[in-house]
Amino acid sequence: MARPRTFDEDRALDAAMRAFWANGYEATSTQDLCEATGLGRSSIYNTFSSKRDLFRRSLDRYNELMTVPQVALLEDPELPPLERVRLLLARVVDGEFENRPQGRSLGCLTVNTVVELAGRDPEAAGVLEQDQEVRLAALSAAIGAGQRAGEIAARREAGELARFVNAVIAGMRVAAKGGADRAAVEAIAATAVDALTP
Amino acid sequence: MARPRTFDEDRALDAAMRAFWANGYEATSTQDLCEATGLGRSSIYNTFSSKRDLFRRSLDRYNELMTVPQVALLEDPELPPLERVRLLLARVVDGEFENRPQGRSLGCLTVNTVVELAGRDPEAAGVLEQDQEVRLAALSAAIGAGQRAGEIAARREAGELARFVNAVIAGMRVAAKGGADRAAVEAIAATAVDALTP
DNA sequence: CTTGTTTTGAACCGATCCATCCAAAACTAT
DNA sequence: ATAGTTTTGGATGGATCGGTTCAAAACAAG
Numbered sequence: 001m002a003r004p005r006t007f008d009e010d011r012a013l014d015a016a017m018r019a020f021w022a023n024g025y026e027a028t029s030t031q032d033l034c035e036a037t038g039l040g041r042s043s044i045y046n047t048f049s050s051k052r053d054l055f056r057r058s059l060d061r062y063n064e065l066m067t068v069p070q071v072a073l074l075e076d077p078e079l080p081p082l083e084r085v086r087l088l089l090a091r092v093v094d095g096e097f098e099n100r101p102q103g104r105s106l107g108c109l110t111v112n113t114v115v116e117l118a119g120r121d122p123e124a125a126g127v128l129e130q131d132q133e134v135r136l137a138a139l140s141a142a143i144g145a146g147q148r149a150g151e152i153a154a155r156r157e158a159g160e161l162a163r164f165v166n167a168v169i170a171g172m173r174v175a176a177k178g179g180a181d182r183a184a185v186e187a188i189a190a191t192a193v194d195a196l197t198p
Numbered sequence: 199m200a201r202p203r204t205f206d207e208d209r210a211l212d213a214a215m216r217a218f219w220a221n222g223y224e225a226t227s228t229q230d231l232c233e234a235t236g237l238g239r240s241s242i243y244n245t246f247s248s249k250r251d252l253f254r255r256s257l258d259r260y261n262e263l264m265t266v267p268q269v270a271l272l273e274d275p276e277l278p279p280l281e282r283v284r285l286l287l288a289r290v291v292d293g294e295f296e297n298r299p300q301g302r303s304l305g306c307l308t309v310n311t312v313v314e315l316a317g318r319d320p321e322a323a324g325v326l327e328q329d330q331e332v333r334l335a336a337l338s339a340a341i342g343a344g345q346r347a348g349e350i351a352a353r354r355e356a357g358e359l360a361r362f363v364n365a366v367i368a369g370m371r372v373a374a375k376g377g378a379d380r381a382a383v384e385a386i387a388a389t390a391v392d393a394l395t396p
Numbered sequence: 397c398t399t400g401t402t403t404t405g406a407a408c409c410g411a412t413c414c415a416t417c418c419a420a421a422a423c424t425a426t
Numbered sequence: 427a428t429a430g431t432t433t434t435g436g437a438t439g440g441a442t443c444g445g446t447t448c449a450a451a452a453c454a455a456g
Contacts (some may be wrong), residue, residue, distance in 0.1 A: 002431035003423040024314055026224035030414055040435050041415080050412065054309055104317045114376045115313040119302045129377050155392070160385040163378070167369030167386045174368040175361065178312045179327050184361050191354060191362040195393030200401035201453040229445055238405050239445080249444065 009047055012037040017058035021109045024116050062109040063131045081146030082189040082192050085165060089189035092169050096176035096185060107177040111170050136162050153198040161196060168192040199330040207245055212236040215256035219307045222314050223253050228376050261329045272336040279344030283363060287387035290367050294374035294383060305375040334360050351396040359394060366390040
């Protein structure tokens with residue numbers, strides 16, 4: 001029927017996502033995206049209709065890669081709830097200290113985008129809020145289960161503790177991006193876990 | 199001798215700082231800076247030599263406005279150490295929920311800049327790291343004093359707890375920028391204080 | 397008022413921005 | 427082969443980017 005593509009759309013999306021992840025939306029030019037994906041401008045604009053759309057899809061892809069497994073971990077019935085939270089934090093630490101292209105963490109595309117765009121791009125803000133709600137719900141459920149099992153302190157509501165853990169995760173990512181070493185970030189996580197134990 | 203300026207350099211710097219604070223470095227154009235300061239291009243380039251330099255001075259100015267009083271609070275001998283930390287967190291909450299031009303927090307220029315620039319601008323990263331060290335030292339000193347006084351838990355080193363508090367502050371700012379309401383951010387702060395009490 | 401210096405606004409600069417266009421190439425289905 | 431469709435690379439477009447230049451304007455000092 002017609003000429004087929006010589007590239008894989010998902011691989012291109014992943015490459016674009018990494019570029020946005022590393023440098024943010026504004027600082028990633030269409031030229032950068034061409035180089036990161038190995039595609040020509042035409043192919044990019046033919047496949048993804050604009051830089052903005054490509055970013056939006058990158059954000060969705062990132063959430064799919066990160067939030068989905070994190071939620072799965074938080075809902076794992078094989079593990080005690082507090083252990084799920086602990087493993088979640090450990091996973092965040094690992095994520096910050098692997099794949100450091102220039103010796104510094106990429107941070108988290110979600111956090112990066114909240115900081116860069118949430119204040120002036122309502123659509124991006126909406127995507128981010130929705131993703132955050134999903135994460136908060138999973139965290140809250142795990143923490144509530146832990147409270148009922150007596151292994152997580154009950155002096156605050158599960159929803160509040162979930163927000164707390166979520167904020168600590170963001171703080172760990174900022175710390176890592178700011179140059180903190182692994183031990184420092186691990187100590188932050190451990191202190192947060194302390195705060196959850198009775 | 200010569201024609202005097204019709205504007206105040208410090209006011210212009212403050213206006214520029216606010217522009218960078220609201221939109222970040224990349225997304226703030228020189229035109230935006232002209233409009234924010236009310237100056238012409240020539241006046242800006244005559245006074246501050248480049249956009250980059252103006253940003254750097256904005257960063258210094260921000261640190262002067264924020265870090266200096268925060269450190270003063272943390273060193274206030276009139277207050278019990280834990281109370282200093284509590285007040286610091288309260289001040290952060292207040293900062294996030296006043297001056298919200300478009301109904302959303304500006305966040306914190308330091309956090310915003312860590313996320314946007316630390317990975318690819320070594321000079322900015324250096325300024326940020328130095329400021330962070332100052333804040334961490336003050337936090338660590340206050341927490342250490344609280345531990346010796348028995349009002350702050352001693353199961354972790356003061357330096358680790360300082361990093362923890364610092365990360366929570368960053369997390370609160372990200373949460374606020376992401377749309378969290380005041381009660382949610384206050385709960386994060388209160389939970390962090392819980393983590394410090396024995 | 398003249399002289400000397402600085403500020404100021406507007407025009408201007410090359411570079412780069414995101415995006416489009418188009419013709420040649422590449423492939424399938426007939 | 428041929429026809430039909432899509433991809434592809436390169437050229438191109440208008441807008442905006444950060445930054446410079448320059449002459450007119452505005453003031454202080456003599």
